[in-house]
Amino acid sequence: MSDHEYTPKSKFGKWFNDRLPLLSLASHLTDYPTPKNLNYWWTFGGILTFCLITQIVTGLTLAMHYIAHADMAFESVEHIMRDVNYGWLIRYIHANGASMFFLAVYIHIFRSLFYGSYKSPREIIWILGIIIYLLMMAAAFMGYVLPWGQMSFWGATVITNLFSAIPLVGEGIVTWLWGGYSVDNPTLTRFFTLHYLIPFLILGLVVLHIWALHVPGNNNPVGIDIKKPSKDTVPFHPYIVIKDGFALLMFMIVFAFFVFYTPNILGHADNYIEANPLVTPAHIVPEWYLLPFYAILRSVPDKLLGVVAMLSAILILAALPWLDTSKIRSAVFRPLYKQFYWILVADVLILGYVGAMPAEGLYLLIARVATAYYFLHFLVILPVLGFKEKTLPIPLSITEPVLGGSSNLATAKNKEGLNN
Amino acid sequence: MKNLLKTKTLSLIILLIGVSFNSISAEKVEYLKTDWSFKGLFGKFDRGALQRGYQVYTEVCSSCHSMKYVSYRNLAEKGGPEFTEAQAKAIAASFEVIDGPNEDGEMFTRPGKLSDKFVMPYENVKAAQAANGGAYPPDMSVLVKARGGGANYIYSLLQGYEDPPIGVTLDEGVHYNKYMYGNKIKMSNPLSDGLVEYNDGTKATIEQMSKDVTTFLMWTAEPHLEARHQMGFKAIVYLIILTVLVYFSMKRIWSRIETEV
Numbered sequence: 001m002s003d004h005e006y007t008p009k010s011k012f013g014k015w016f017n018d019r020l021p022l023l024s025l026a027s028h029l030t031d032y033p034t035p036k037n038l039n040y041w042w043t044f045g046g047i048l049t050f051c052l053i054t055q056i057v058t059g060l061t062l063a064m065h066y067i068a069h070a071d072m073a074f075e076s077v078e079h080i081m082r083d084v085n086y087g088w089l090i091r092y093i094h095a096n097g098a099s100m101f102f103l104a105v106y107i108h109i110f111r112s113l114f115y116g117s118y119k120s121p122r123e124i125i126w127i128l129g130i131i132i133y134l135l136m137m138a139a140a141f142m143g144y145v146l147p148w149g150q151m152s153f154w155g156a157t158v159i160t161n162l163f164s165a166i167p168l169v170g171e172g173i174v175t176w177l178w179g180g181y182s183v184d185n186p187t188l189t190r191f192f193t194l195h196y197l198i199p200f201l202i203l204g205l206v207v208l209h210i211w212a213l214h215v216p217g218n219n220n221p222v223g224i225d226i227k228k229p230s231k232d233t234v235p236f237h238p239y240i241v242i243k244d245g246f247a248l249l250m251f252m253i254v255f256a257f258f259v260f261y262t263p264n265i266l267g268h269a270d271n272y273i274e275a276n277p278l279v280t281p282a283h284i285v286p287e288w289y290l291l292p293f294y295a296i297l298r299s300v301p302d303k304l305l306g307v308v309a310m311l312s313a314i315l316i317l318a319a320l321p322w323l324d325t326s327k328i329r330s331a332v333f334r335p336l337y338k339q340f341y342w343i344l345v346a347d348v349l350i351l352g353y354v355g356a357m358p359a360e361g362l363y364l365l366i367a368r369v370a371t372a373y374y375f376l377h378f379l380v381i382l383p384v385l386g387f388k389e390k391t392l393p394i395p396l397s398i399t400e401p402v403l404g405g406s407s408n409l410a411t412a413k414n415k416e417g418l419n420n
Numbered sequence: 421m422k423n424l425l426k427t428k429t430l431s432l433i434i435l436l437i438g439v440s441f442n443s444i445s446a447e448k449v450e451y452l453k454t455d456w457s458f459k460g461l462f463g464k465f466d467r468g469a470l471q472r473g474y475q476v477y478t479e480v481c482s483s484c485h486s487m488k489y490v491s492y493r494n495l496a497e498k499g500g501p502e503f504t505e506a507q508a509k510a511i512a513a514s515f516e517v518i519d520g521p522n523e524d525g526e527m528f529t530r531p532g533k534l535s536d537k538f539v540m541p542y543e544n545v546k547a548a549q550a551a552n553g554g555a556y557p558p559d560m561s562v563l564v565k566a567r568g569g570g571a572n573y574i575y576s577l578l579q580g581y582e583d584p585p586i587g588v589t590l591d592e593g594v595h596y597n598k599y600m601y602g603n604k605i606k607m608s609n610p611l612s613d614g615l616v617e618y619n620d621g622t623k624a625t626i627e628q629m630s631k632d633v634t635t636f637l638m639w640t641a642e643p644h645l646e647a648r649h650q651m652g653f654k655a656i657v658y659l660i661i662l663t664v665l666v667y668f669s670m671k672r673i674w675s676r677i678e679t680e681v
Contacts, residue, residue, distance in 0.1 A: 036677065076562065078489045078567075081644075088644045089651070234677060242670045249663040256659060261461065262650025264565055272566035272641075282601075 034190030044248030116329030223330025291355030325386025439502025
C-alpha cells in the first residue's frame with residue numbers, strides 16, 4: 001500500500017502522521033494510480049459505495065420510527081409514510097435503494113466476468129465480493145420482512161423453511177431460527193436485529209475489498225498488467241473522482257425517477273396487506289433480485305437438492321478464479337468466451353423471468369434447462385475453453401494497443417521486458 | 421459457428437418472450453381506464469373529486485370498510501381534499517368516539533376531534549366477519565396500493581357487476597364481478613345511479629362515483645403524492661443540471677491528458 005513516501009508539510013501534520021498515518025492514507029487514495037482506459041462499467045464500484053451509505057443513513061432514520069413487533073410493525077410503517085416528516089421520502093429511498101443496490105451490484109459482477117477481473121492476482125478481492133453479495137442478499141431478505149405485510153410473512157416462511165431440508169436436524173434448526181413454532185414476533189425481532197447488524201459487516205468487508213484492490217491495482221478493459229505509475233495510469237483524483245461522480249449523478253437520476261414517480265413498482269402489492277398467518281397469497285414471489293436463484297431452487301424436484309443447487313449457484317462463483325483456466329483476462333481478446341458470456345447473461349435473465357412465473361408446465365421446463373446450462377457454463381465450458389480457445393493477440397500496453405502482436409500474456413510480458 | 425450460436429440464442433430469447441406475453445395476456449382482463457388527475461410528472465389530486473369521493477366513502481363504503489390509518493385532521497391538510505379546518509372539525513364531531521378510561525375507570529363516548537383516526541364500523545375483524553357472512557371487508561387506508569391493478573382495478577371492480585354467464589352458479593351471498601379474481605365476490609353491488617347527492621351539482625352516476633371514490637382511496641393510500649411529484653420534478657431537474665455541469669468539468673479535466681473519456 002505504501003509504494004510512495006508522503007511527508008506532511010506542516011509540523012503538526014508530521015507529528016500526527018507519525019502517530020496515525022491518516023494523511024499518508026489520504027495521499028495514497030488521491031494519488032492511487034488508475035488505468036486511464038477504465039470505461040463506465042468501472043464506475044459501479046463508487047456507485048455501490050454510495051448505495052451502501054444511502055441504505056445505512058436512511059435505515060438509521062427509519063429505525064428511529066419503526067417498531068419491531070408483530071402487532072405494530074405494519075402500523076408503524078404507515079405512521080412513517082403518513083405522519084413522520086418526509087418519512088415517505090426516506091422509506092421510498094430505502095425500499096428502492098435496495099433494488100438500485102442490486103442493479104448496481106449485478107452490473108459490477110458481470111463487468112468482472114466480462115473483463116476477467118477475478119483472475120490472479122485479484123482472487124481475494126473477488127471472494128470478498130462474493131461474501132458481500134451473500135450478506136447483501138441476507139440483509140435484503142430480512143429487510144423485506146420488516147414491514148410485516150403478506151409477502152414479508154410468507155416470504156420469510158418459505159425461505160426459513162428451506163432449512164428444514166437439512167437431514168435430521170433440519171426441523172430443529174427451523175424452530176431455532178423462528179424462535180417458536182411458526183414465523184412470529186420472535187422471528188421479526190431477530191430479523192430486525194440482524195438487518196441492523198449486517199450493513200456494518202458489509203461496510204467492514206467493503207474496506208477490505210478496496211484494500212485488497214489497492215494492492216495489485218485495478219484491472220482494465222484490455223486486461224493486461226500495467227506499470228504503475230506510468231503513462232498508462234492517471235491519479236485517482238481528480239480524473240477518476242470526476243468520472244465516477246458523473247456516472248453516479250446519471251445513476252441518481254434513474255434512482256430519483258423510481259423514488260418520486262414509481263416508488264412501488266418494484267415491490268409486490270400484497271405487501272400492503274398486513275401479515276395474516278391464516279391467508280396464503282396466490283403466488284409467493286421474492287424480490288426481483290433473488291428471482292434467478294428462486295428459479296434454480298424450484299427447478300429441482302427434491303427439496304434438499306434444490307437448496308443445495310441454489311447455494312451452489314452462488315458458491316460456485318467463489319471458485320471462478322480456478323474454474324476459468326484461460327490466462328487471458330479480458331473477453332475482448334477471447335472471441336469464444338465473449339459468446340458464452342452473453343449466453344450466460346441471457347441464461348440468468350431467463351432464470352429471473354421464470355422465477356417470477358408459476359413453477360409448472362413450460363416455465364418449469366425452461367427453468368430446468370436454464371439451471372442446467374448455468375452449471376454447465378461454470379463447470380464445463382469455462383475450464384475447457386481455457387485450453388481450446390484461440391485468443392486474439394493482446395497489446396503490450398494501454399497507450400500502444402496497436403503495437404501488440406503476441407498471442408498470449410507470457411510472450412507479451414517478455415516482449416515488454418525486452419523493450420525496456 | 422459464431423453466427424449460428426448468436427442466431428440460436430436470439431431466437432430462443434424471442435421465442436420465450438413471445439410465449440410469456442401470450443400467457444400473461446390470456447390470464448388478465450383489461451381493466452377500465454380513465455384520465456386520473458394524479459397521474460404523470462405533475463399529477464395532482466382533483467380537489468372536487470376528493471371531496472365527492474370522501475362523501476361516497478362516508479355514505480356508502482364506511483358502513484362496512486374501516487380506514488384505520490387516516491385521521492380527520494388529514495381531511496384539512498394540504499394535498500388532500502383540503503376541507504377547511506372548520507369543515508373537518510364538523511366532520512370529526514359528527515362521529516361518536518369511544519374514549520377513556522375516565523377518573524372513575526369508565527369508558528365513555530364523546531364527539532370526534534381532528535386528532536382522532538377515522539371511526540371503524542366494527543370493533544374488530546371477527547365482528548366485521550360475523551356481520552358480513554364470514555368475509556372481512558378489507559381496511560381501505562392503503563387498498564389501492566394493496567391491489568395489483570391499483571386505481572384502475574378498484575375503478576373497474578365498482579363497475580364490474582353483471583349477471584353471471586350461463587353455466588356459472590353462485591352460492592347465496594356471492595355476486596358475479598367480471599374484474600374480481602375468480603369473478604366471485606361477497607360484496608354486493610355497492611353503487612347505483614343517484615345513490616348519493618353531490619353538493620356541487622355533479623351527476624352521481626355509477627361511473628362518476630367510482631372515479632371519485634377511487635381518487636379518494638388513492639389519496640388515503642398516498643397522502644403525500646402531490647408533495648412527492650413536486651419534489652421529484654425539482655430533484656430531477658437539479659440532478660440533470662448538475663450532471664451536465666459535471667460532464668463539462670470532466671471533459672476539461674481529462675483534456676489535460678489526451679485520452680477520450
